[in-house]
Amino acid sequence: MSVFEVIGRLPDVQTVRDRSRALAMLDAIVCRERGYRYYSFDRSWSKDQELASMTDGSGNDYSIAFSAAGAYARAFDHESPMTPWRSDPLETWPGLFGSVPEVFRPLIVEPAFCEWEGTPRATVCFWRQAADAGWSTGNLDVPSESEDADGAEWLFDVLVAGTADAYRVFAEEYYEVPLDLAAVQHVHDLKPLTAETVSALNREAELDDLADDIAQIGYPA
Numbered sequence: 271m272s273v274f275e276v277i278g279r280l281p282d283v284q285t286v287r288d289r290s291r292a293l294a295m296l297d298a299i300v301c302r303e304r305g306y307r308y309y310s311f312d313r314s315w316s317k318d319q320e321l322a323s324m325t326d327g328s329g330n331d332y333s334i335a336f337s338a339a340g341a342y343a344r345a346f347d348h349e350s351p352m353t354p355w356r357s358d359p360l361e362t363w364p365g366l367f368g369s370v371p372e373v374f375r376p377l378i379v380e381p382a383f384c385e386w387e388g389t390p391r392a393t394v395c396f397w398r399q400a401a402d403a404g405w406s407t408g409n410l411d412v413p414s415e416s417e418d419a420d421g422a423e424w425l426f427d428v429l430v431a432g433t434a435d436a437y438r439v440f441a442e443e444y445y446e447v448p449l450d451l452a453a454v455q456h457v458h459d460l461k462p463l464t465a466e467t468v469s470a471l472n473r474e475a476e477l478d479d480l481a482d483d484i485a486q487i488g489y490p491a
Contacts, residue, residue: 271423272412277396277405279430283341289432290322290334291487292458296437298483299457299471300445308444313488320488324425331391332425335377338400342374344383345394347421351413352393360389365410367395394422434458447472460490 294311315321332345434455453470
């Protein structure tokens with residue numbers, strides 16, 4: 271499943287934003303060390319943008335910038351045949367950014383999304399403007415040598431699935447801890463946190479200790 275199938279399965283921008291906040295809050299509870307979290311969300315990433323992000327600690331990541339204009343996403347699979355590192359000098363995949371609307375184009379060269387010398391760090395790019403009926407991606411050919419050549423399927427799998435159980439399965443493997451599905455569902459539904467819910471997800475976590483994470487994520491109080 272390439273980016274074309276992924277964007278066909280993604281819901282509207284607000285739902286993607288809500289799912290992203292839920293994933294970030296779940297990770298904040300399950301993993302108290304910020305530097306080791308898989309999912310994050312920053313409601314104050316810039317003056318007028320929020321940022322959902324994923325990093326797996328092995329060189330793969332994604333970012334979704336939310337604003338009044340809509341949402342812009344880029345992702346990077348370091349083993350993809352579409353990596354900019356396939357050539358010297360580095361070069362992004364043909365067509366990856368050619369159709370990006372003007373309102374999102376500054377994000378293509380955002381330093382946080384680029385390699386040290388300025389080349390965009392991406393094998394996936396898609397977007398949705400506020401008035402659009404669906405998500406869009408560039409006019410590009412994804413290599414057919416594998417079913418997930420650009421990495422879009424596995425990079426966005428939990429976000430696309432959009433279920434509490436999808437996060438539970440991911441987290442139990444990634445963090446190697448058992449999770450209570452009802453507690454995961456509580457956070458996935460963006461219900462106000464309780465001490466009981468937090469304890470059910472991480473016995474070493476305290477609700478009062480999550481204040482900064484709640485504020486950064488913009489999780490409903």
